[in-house]
Amino acid sequence: MADPGSPIQAVSLPDASVMMPLLNDRRQAQPQDQTSQWQPVLRASHEAWHALNATLRYSYSNVLLVCVPLGIYAAEHGWNPAAVFTLNFLAMFPLASILTFSTEQLAAEFGSVIGGLINATFGNAVEMIVGISALKEGEISIVQSSMIGSILSSILLILGTSFFCVGVGKQTVDINIDIAGILTSLMIISCSSLIIPSALHIADQGSHDANHFANDYILNLSRTTSVILLIFYLLYLFFQSYTHSHLFTEEEEEDEQGDKLNTWSSSTVLILATLGVAVCSDYLVDSVDGFVEMLGVSRSFIGLIIVPIVGNAGCYVATVQWSRTGKINLAVSVIVGSTLQISLFVTPFLVIVGWIIGKDMSLHFDTFETIALTMSVLIVNCLVRDGQTNYFEGVLLIGTYVVIAIAFFVTPDSAITSVANLA
Template structure:
């Protein structure tokens, strides 16, 4: 799987050439998107290598922080470019794709190889409760806007900042819960990851060069920022040329690009009957988006001169609520099979069609 991902590195120079040689916005958009995929995989590998040196506690924090670094960089570049509604669409799209697409493929392909797979139900229920809080937090500013006549934008912005601060505090509490006070609930996932690495015949890590991997992480981050700049700059013209709306691009395409490496990891470990780790990757990524990435973008908007609030497109919130409802109902018993994976994918497909045919919202592209 890594060989396939790394082969996509060829699209990085192609996207740069497409930009300078003016090969067209659609070509730049597609090649830049494909170039980001292997960079996200390398970023994940670098974080894992650093974790070996710094230990599980600090390593867990690094994994949590860099778990969605690619999506955060893409969103920051788009936010700086004034594409605020596209950024919001990317937030909701990332949550939806992780809960339905990633977990769906994992349960489907894992279930085709193993009749029934088990994972930690207590952790799943806890994550479901936190996810419900996150959805409520995203829903409240939109509800206030739609139930108030003539609410000032500054008030909505202030409310969003207050909600963002609460979400970040909750994110810190979830890290404390999962890595310190109740770490035993998540030990199975860690054991799965370790045994998975051993099962692939990899040599044990004696002592990774931490400075080398920190350097790799910094260089890859710069390349992700470069490719994100090309991706975002070409987005408006490319989506028009490809016959896509910015809403569909933000909710469906950009999250798939940013999450591709994580998607591959979750599906691969599920097919090795390590559903604990697979579910942890899918649900954990959604929680990071809702509790960390979204609030950070709201606060970052103040410093970038692009004020962003948490007033989302109502249909996006409906889609997120559907995703959370279906994912929670499927994962609550701690067991999965291929049919449940198929149901998650069917839900994602229906929502995908809905976003594809959803009329263009005025001002979506800034």
């Protein structure tokens, strides 16, 4: 027993962590286990929310996403063809924008060669999907017109608008003559290859068995030409991405977007957008006949003017923005590159697809379409090859496109068909 008069001695107690190890383990292990268990779910939820947020904020056209379910509902419940066509047409704008966004994200994740292949496959996915849908329905004339229309829209309307935007307030604007020369030469060669079957059919107009020639030899020539054009495009990708990549990376687009998606998020968005385009394009093509009858417009006008608006909407907005900030070389490269994708990849690809599914699509275009394409390519080549441009050249290109659009709007299909038959 301690002496009462002695000072109180401090009693040392064991550490609390030693006294109650089990209690601490229960208090700490439980939350850690729960957190580690839910981490993958939380991470996936965060990635999904980030992908959704970035996709919706990519373009103002996403406000039209409401037209996707409306267009499907209208088609399934028998609304009038004009409403079905209009709703699904409007629905294609945000879907095309989302396709562009996801394609850019995926291409940025891989190297230049793989990225080029991704852009080649999905950069014009809208045109390919709409073309395949029209092929399945036997709407070969709409497929052919949409291919010509997409090229005309790129080299006349979009390029003209870019020249106008960059040239306002300036005497002249310099263009990289090396890139312009290479791309315009490729454009002339590719478009010339496209119209050779049509020119051969016109040259055979005096033959007694012209119908047999058109239905047999022209078809075989078109398929052979399509295979050659696809080989040309693969070599062009190799040229652009590997052997002469320095020519195409002289001026790169500044990274203005902070939103970046990982590979899985980009792939998911791409797949969903592709499915949406496929569904809406089917309903769009199915309603063409009723739309033509109700409004009295020609089918050639729909294929040449209306359908390309959807596929080129994203390119139009992007190139105009680049031109306004002075990036005219980048705009010209993208515009002519898109034209090469249509002429060297999408069009021959659709000919091969038609061959596989038993739909005889050839490269025999209408005479007026062939003339319009030839003159437009020559005009663009003359304007670009000198390495300079101004706003007036842009006005000339836009005016040429408007004249062609009016010509197809006022000309009925019967007149175009009769001219083609006479040829």
